[in-house]
Amino acid sequence: MMLVLGAGYVGAKLAELALDAGEEVVLADNWYATRRGQLAPLEERGAQIETADIRSRADLARLFSLRPARVYLLAAQASRPIAEREPDYTEETNVAGVRRVAEAAAENGAPPLVFASSLNVYGRELAGEITAERPYGDQGDLAHLTKVYGELCLGLFARRAGFDLAVLRLGIVYGPSRVEHDTPDSQTVVDKFRRLAARGEHLPLDDDGRATIGVVHVEDAARIMLSSPASTGVTFANVAAETITVADVAALIRGEEPAGAPAFTVASPFTYEQTLRDYLRP
Numbered sequence: 001m002m003l004v005l006g007a008g009y010v011g012a013k014l015a016e017l018a019l020d021a022g023e024e025v026v027l028a029d030n031w032y033a034t035r036r037g038q039l040a041p042l043e044e045r046g047a048q049i050e051t052a053d054i055r056s057r058a059d060l061a062r063l064f065s066l067r068p069a070r071v072y073l074l075a076a077q078a079s080r081p082i083a084e085r086e087p088d089y090t091e092e093t094n095v096a097g098v099r100r101v102a103e104a105a106a107e108n109g110a111p112p113l114v115f116a117s118s119l120n121v122y123g124r125e126l127a128g129e130i131t132a133e134r135p136y137g138d139q140g141d142l143a144h145l146t147k148v149y150g151e152l153c154l155g156l157f158a159r160r161a162g163f164d165l166a167v168l169r170l171g172i173v174y175g176p177s178r179v180e181h182d183t184p185d186s187q188t189v190v191d192k193f194r195r196l197a198a199r200g201e202h203l204p205l206d207d208d209g210r211a212t213i214g215v216v217h218v219e220d221a222a223r224i225m226l227s228s229p230a231s232t233g234v235t236f237a238n239v240a241a242e243t244i245t246v247a248d249v250a251a252l253i254r255g256e257e258p259a260g261a262p263a264f265t266v267a268s269p270f271t272y273e274q275t276l277r278d279y280l281r282p
């Protein structure tokens with residue numbers, strides 16, 4: 001049985017692929033951003049849906065008593081605007097919550113754990129090729145600063161307790177999933193732009209769209225997670241199929257040829273089946 005902590009956008013797609021593969025899945029969430037009803041199709045297929053909060057030791061003890069063979073830690077407050085409005089919730093979830101998951105794993109059989117981190121741990125003003133060996137960079141918000149803590153904390157407990165840990169640093173995830181969020185604060189640029197274009201609205205290009213982002217389709221991200229950890233010990237890897245400027249995302253949506261010239265590229269060891277061009281093709 002695999003335990004997915006965080007039944008949101010990526011977690012729902014991960015569960016869907018796991019069910020397709022015949023795996024037993026437990027999905028847990030506190031319903032802060034996701035509505036439980038969004039998971040009804042997965043529950044009908046056999047997924048066990050649990051109400052739980054990673055900030056609660058009692059909830060984690062109950063979930064880990066099920067003796068999962070693998071644990072996927074996707075529960076997080078990942079939005080910069082929400083972090084500015086709700087810093088306490090952000091820190092309680094992304095700092096104390098992550099530590100309590102690490103403690104629960106160490107105390108309950110030390111199952112392999114996969115952590116959904118972010119390319120943002122490398123900081124801003126990047127250039128050249130970004131490999132997983134690159135040091136952490138300066139952070140601009142609590143949501144991403146706490147990802148650095150999460151990586152280090154989980155690594156500490158993994159080495160101490162002897163469980164395998166795969167830290168996957170995801171780029172901006174896009175594409176359809178059972179769980180999608182309508183609020184602008186919870187939408188990433190690719191799908192936000194796609195929805196604006198579908199309504200005939202203006203695509204806002206801050207800083208003339210020069211910002212560079214790494215992107216990955218949600219199905220590719222979930223597939224890579226499902227096959228992790230692929231190695232023993234503590235490992236780090238980037239999960240980004242393409243590197244592109246925000247202006248070029250807008251160009252693809254308009255059916256134009258992108259200009260190219262991203263400020264950096266992301267090195268990733270994985271193969272990818274989905275392309276941004278195909279997804280955004282008018």
